Amino acid sequence: MPSDTDEAAKLETGGPIDLSALVALIGYQLRRAQLAVFDDFIRSFADHNIRPSQYGVLTAIDRNPGSSQAAIAQSLAIKRSNFVKLIDEFERRKLVVRRQVAADRRANALYLTKAGQSVIEQFHAIRAAHEARISALIGSPKEQKLFLEQLSRLSALRETLED
Amino acid sequence: MPSDTDEAAKLETGGPIDLSALVALIGYQLRRAQLAVFDDFIRSFADHNIRPSQYGVLTAIDRNPGSSQAAIAQSLAIKRSNFVKLIDEFERRKLVVRRQVAADRRANALYLTKAGQSVIEQFHAIRAAHEARISALIGSPKEQKLFLEQLSRLSALRETLED
């Protein structure tokens, strides 16, 4: 045990760093796993320059066409203010259109463009290959189902405490 | 299906947004779960102003006293350049000391101070309560063990591809 003085120390180079106290922690492993999975996702979409959050936004618009920015953003836990630039880029890339709403002139209704509908089909195929790769690491379909349920239970920790 | 023209749209407000296409994806659920668990961790450590990554660094130093900045940073997948300010703050808070190494004057050996060793005991207790809360959501000890193994397998996806 070193004192807090300023004597020179010896370098402990006895092999690799022991992280056994951390690898037993769910939060630590959860973070590492999430980074690895996102890494694989990003690599899978490198040709299309699509990140996981962008895939989520496009999918949400595709499945809920005509919903407002606020509604889509909230469902994905993205702040309305941070959602603006995301949609700006999709409009620039001609994948999404904002349309005025007659009944509520504050709102923008979001839709995929024809081009957006076309590319999202490709995206789903890429995502399916990625998902198959990930799922195989979890185990059998039964184990995959339990794994997703366990993750859902952890997510619910937050939902019950949100504002 | 809307055209890409600029006619006014109707707002689809038929209930909540359908995210069923996303909640079935491991990456999506992994991200949400990780955010929820980190949220609980941060709330648990609010009185001590310690984030998950900081807890990881202090634990790694505690278990590997005298290791260099480079060694600890690499083990935690933190860039050496980003590690500097982390350690700066710990030194400012008198939890960690950098000590010169006689045998290699480029390196800094890292140690917890007496104060650091004292507070990390408290931190471990807080972390244990947090971990118990999280573990209970996963299931039985046997299920917890499998869950951690599954996360490890996903993490390994990245390690095998790292530079």
Added chain:
DNA sequence: TATTGTTATACTCTATAACTATA
């Protein structure tokens, strides 16, 4: 009064390049 979209801003995390002093 409250909500929608927006802008501005700030803080964290992460990534890269380049410097210095040492090896």
Added chain:
DNA sequence: TATAGTTATAGAGTATAACAATA
């Protein structure tokens, strides 16, 4: 030549406050 620590910088991601238009 290569490595350790450092600085500077830039890009994401995320958070809050405030504003105009509209409800």
